[in-house]
Amino acid sequence: MAKYLLLKHYRGAPAAVNDVPMDQWTPEEVSAHVRYMQDFGARLEGTGEFVDGQALSPQGTFVRYDGEGRPPITDGPFAETKDLIAGWMVIDVETYERALELAGELSAAPGAGGKPIHEWLEVRPFLCALPTITE
Amino acid sequence: MDEALLRTLTPTVIGILVRRGADFAAAEDAVQDALVEAVRGWPDDPPRDPKGWLVTVAWRKFLDAARADASRRHREVRAEGEPVPGAGEVDDTLRLYFLCAHPSLTAASAVALTLRAVGGLSTRQIAQAYLVPEATMAQRISRAKRTVSGVRFNQPGDVATVLRVLYLVFNEGYSGDVDLAAEAIRLTRQLAVGINHEEVAGLLALMLLHHARRPARTGPDGRLVPLAEQDRGRWNTRLIAEGVDVLQAALARDRLGEFQAQAAIAALHADARTAQETDWVQIVEWYDELVRLTDSPVARLNRAVAVGEADGPRAGLAALAGLDPALPRHAAVAAYLHERDGDPVTAARLYAEAARSAPNLPERDHLTRQAARLNMELRS
Numbered sequence: 001m002a003k004y005l006l007l008k009h010y011r012g013a014p015a016a017v018n019d020v021p022m023d024q025w026t027p028e029e030v031s032a033h034v035r036y037m038q039d040f041g042a043r044l045e046g047t048g049e050f051v052d053g054q055a056l057s058p059q060g061t062f063v064r065y066d067g068e069g070r071p072p073i074t075d076g077p078f079a080e081t082k083d084l085i086a087g088w089m090v091i092d093v094e095t096y097e098r099a100l101e102l103a104g105e106l107s108a109a110p111g112a113g114g115k116p117i118h119e120w121l122e123v124r125p126f127l128c129a130l131p132t133i134t135e
Numbered sequence: 136m137d138e139a140l141l142r143t144l145t146p147t148v149i150g151i152l153v154r155r156g157a158d159f160a161a162a163e164d165a166v167q168d169a170l171v172e173a174v175r176g177w178p179d180d181p182p183r184d185p186k187g188w189l190v191t192v193a194w195r196k197f198l199d200a201a202r203a204d205a206s207r208r209h210r211e212v213r214a215e216g217e218p219v220p221g222a223g224e225v226d227d228t229l230r231l232y233f234l235c236a237h238p239s240l241t242a243a244s245a246v247a248l249t250l251r252a253v254g255g256l257s258t259r260q261i262a263q264a265y266l267v268p269e270a271t272m273a274q275r276i277s278r279a280k281r282t283v284s285g286v287r288f289n290q291p292g293d294v295a296t297v298l299r300v301l302y303l304v305f306n307e308g309y310s311g312d313v314d315l316a317a318e319a320i321r322l323t324r325q326l327a328v329g330i331n332h333e334e335v336a337g338l339l340a341l342m343l344l345h346h347a348r349r350p351a352r353t354g355p356d357g358r359l360v361p362l363a364e365q366d367r368g369r370w371n372t373r374l375i376a377e378g379v380d381v382l383q384a385a386l387a388r389d390r391l392g393e394f395q396a397q398a399a400i401a402a403l404h405a406d407a408r409t410a411q412e413t414d415w416v417q418i419v420e421w422y423d424e425l426v427r428l429t430d431s432p433v434a435r436l437n438r439a440v441a442v443g444e445a446d447g448p449r450a451g452l453a454a455l456a457g458l459d460p461a462l463p464r465h466a467a468v469a470a471y472l473h474e475r476d477g478d479p480v481t482a483a484r485l486y487a488e489a490a491r492s493a494p495n496l497p498e499r500d501h502l503t504r505q506a507a508r509l510n511m512e513l514r515s
Contacts, residue, residue, distance in 0.1 A: 023487035023506035030504045035356060055499075058491050 003051060003092045004099040006106060007122035010058050012083025017118030018111045025112045036109045044091060053089035060084060099123055140185060141170055145255030148189045150227020157197050159234060160280040163252050165197035229329045236300040237283050244279035245300045251276055254318055264313045297326065298338050298394065305342050316346055336385035337395030343378030344401035347371040359501040363410040375405045396425040415445035432462050440468055448476035463494060467502060474509065483509035
C-alpha cells in the first residue's frame with residue numbers, strides 16, 4: 001500500500017473542462033457536488049483506502065523566517081494568480097494506477113448542469129520511512 | 136460499568152487528594168491511574184462504595200509515585216490523617232473549576248485540563264473530541280498541569296473565566312465518543328449546584344436552549360438549516376422548558392450579564408411556534424442590552440439582523456452601516472438584508488463573497504447555495 005495526496009485547487013490548476021464558478025450553479029447542483037464528495041469518501045472508507053481529508057479555507061499566507069529576534073515576514077493574502085489549495089484527501093492504495101483512477105473519479109464530481117467538472121487534481125505520493133528489510 | 140459515575144466522581148477525588156496534601160498535577164495523575172484500574176476491575180468486581188474505592192486507590196497510587204520520587208529526591212511526603220468524609224467536597228470541586236480555568240492558561244489548555252480534571256474524560260476521549268492525535272493532547276494537558284502547578288489550590292478564581300471555558304467546550308460540540316456540548320452542560324449543571332451565581336445560571340440556560348434546537352439545525356446530509364426554516368417539531372421542548380425556568384430564576388435576581396441576555400434572546404426564538412411569530416421587537420431590546428454589556432461587534436452585527444426583522448431591511452442596513460465590513464459574517468448579513476430589500480444582484484455578489492470567507496464547511500456550502508439560488512433566478 002502507498003499513500004497519495006489528492007489536492008483540490010481553488011485556483012492555480014489548469015482550467016476545468018466544465019469551468020463555471022460554484023456560485024453560478026443551481027443550489028441542487030451544489031448539493032449534488034457536495035454529496036458526491038461525501039459518498040466518494042465514504043466508499044473509500046469501505047474499501048479501506050481512505051486515510052484523511054479536509055477542506056481548506058481560501059485565506060492563506062506565506063510566512064518566512066526573517067532572522068533572529070525579528071517577527072516572521074508574511075506575504076498575503078494571496079494575489080489572484082497564486083496557486084491556492086481548496087482541500088485535500090489522503091488515500092492509501094495498492095498502486096499508483098489506483099491512485100490515478102480514484103483522482104479521476106473525484107475529478108468527475110458533478111458541477112454546473114449536473115455535468116462532471118473535469119477539474120485538475122494534483123496527485124502526490126508520500127515519501128515514507130525506510131522500507132522494512134525483507135532479506 | 137458506570138462511566139458517567141466515574142466522570143462525576145473525578146473532580147471530588149482529585150479535590151480530596153489535594154486537600155490531603157498532594158499537589159494538583161500529582162493528584163490528577165494518581166486519579167487517572169485509579170480510573171484506569173476501575174475501568175479494568177469494576178465490571179467483574181463492583182465496589183460497594185465507588186468513591187471510597189477511588190479515593191483509596193488514587194491515594195495509594197499517589198503515595199507510590201511520591202515515594203518513588205522521594206527515594207530520588209529525598210523528599211518526604213506529607214501524608215496526613217483521613218479528612219472528615221463528606222465535608223468540603225463541593226468546595227473542592229469548585230476550586231478545581233477555578234484552577235483549570237486559571238488565567239495563566241491559554242484557552243485551548245484550559246479547555247483540555249477542565250475536560251480531564253473536572254470532566255473526568257480520558258486523554259484519548261479529549262483527543263478524539265478535538266480531532267488531534269492522543270500524544271498531542273497528552274502534551275497539551277501535561278503542559279497545562281505544569282503551568283498551574285505553582286498556583287495555590289485555595290485561591291479563588293474568576294467566575295467569568297470558568298464560564299468562558301465552559302462555553303468554549305460547548306461550542307466545540309463534536310459528537311463522536313464524547314459529545315462536548317452535552318459534556319459542557321453536565322459540567323455547568325455541576326457548577327450551578329456548587330455556586331449560586333446568576334451568570335452561571337445564565338450560561339446553563341443558554342446552553343440548554345441552544346442544545347434543544349440542535350437536532351433541527353442540520354439536515355440529513357450535514358446541511359445547515361437556517362433558524363427560519365427549521366422544523367420546530369424537532370426542538371426538544373423539555374430542554375427548552377428547563378432553560379426558560381433556569382433563565383427566569385436568574386433574571387429575577389436583577390443582575391443582568393451577557394449570558395443571561397443571550398439566553399433571553401434564545402428563549403424568545405424558542406418561544407415562537409413559527410418563525411413569523413418571533414417577537415423581534417423584544418429581541419432587538421435584548422440585543423441593545425447585550426451591546427450595552429459587552430460592546431461586542433458581533434452583538435452589534437446580530438442586532439442589525441434583528442432590527443432588519445423588526446423594522447424592515449432598510450433599518451437593518453442602516454444598523455449595519457456603522458460596522459466594520461471585515462467582521463466575520465458581515466457580508467452574509469449584508470447579503471441577506473439586501474435580498475430582502477429587493478436587490479438580488481448585490482445580494483448574490485455578497486453571498487459569494489461571504490462563502491469565500493466562511494469559517495466552516497456547512498456554512499460555506501449554505502452561502503454558496505444562497506448565491507447560486509439568486510444567480511439562477513437572475514438568469515431566468
